[in-house]
Amino acid sequence: MTDSAGAKPLVLVAACALVDDRGRVLISQRPEGKPLAGLWEFPGGKLEEGETPEHGLVRELNEELGIAIELTSLKPLTFSSFPYPDFHLLMPIYACWRWLGQVTAKEGQAMAWVSPAALGEYAMPPADEPLKGLLPGLLGLLLESAKCK
Numbered sequence: 001m002t003d004s005a006g007a008k009p010l011v012l013v014a015a016c017a018l019v020d021d022r023g024r025v026l027i028s029q030r031p032e033g034k035p036l037a038g039l040w041e042f043p044g045g046k047l048e049e050g051e052t053p054e055h056g057l058v059r060e061l062n063e064e065l066g067i068a069i070e071l072t073s074l075k076p077l078t079f080s081s082f083p084y085p086d087f088h089l090l091m092p093i094y095a096c097w098r099w100l101g102q103v104t105a106k107e108g109q110a111m112a113w114v115s116p117a118a119l120g121e122y123a124m125p126p127a128d129e130p131l132k133g134l135l136p137g138l139l140g141l142l143l144e145s146a147k148c149k
């Protein structure tokens with residue numbers, strides 16, 4: 001797929017703010033050798049051909065963190081749409097309060113549980129910058145409006 005403005009490929013990535021029982025969210029550090037290495041991001045990854053965002057995210061979180069998530073536990077939160085130099089990123093972001101298994105760094109990545117209000121202290125990809133200020137409020141709204149836990 002291309003976006004008509006710049007004829008760059010549109011890359012679909014699904015990501016997740018996993019929230020623990022203390023209200024902290026999980027971020028992990030992109031490993032050496034990958035683009036944007038060293039930056040902190042929300043777990044997730046590129047969707048495969050024919051995959052829904054929810055199925056792709058369940059697969060990615062199992063691969064990266066070793067946890068199992070029910071599709072209905074993924075709550076749409078917001079999205080990022082960002083023009084990287086060689087592709088356009090479209091990234092739906094979900095929140096999730098329920099999963100099975102212990103969160104484990106399956107790919108050797110550094111991980112941190114951080115208060116949403118402290119995300120500003122971490123260097124994140126440019127597509128994530130606007131999310132830093134939004135996340136605390138959005139997570140609070142979602143929790144108030146739905147039974148997410």
Ligand SMILES: Nc1nc2c([nH]c(=O)n2[C@@H]2O[C@H](COP(=O)(O)OP(=O)(O)OP(=O)(O)O)[C@@H](O)[C@H]2O)c(=O)[nH]1
Nearest residue numbers: 013015034035036041042043044045046089125127128
């Ligand atoms: N997972 C994730 N990717 C993000 C975030 N922000 C952001 O710009 N991205 C970009 O989205 C793309 C996701 O790529 P990825 O490397 O995680 O994809 P992946 O898990 O499928 O890995 P792979 O391509 O090595 O198989 C990267 O270009 C990454 O920089 C984020 O918060 N989380």
Ligand SMILES: [Mg+2]
Nearest residue numbers: 043044045046
């Ligand atoms: Mg990934």
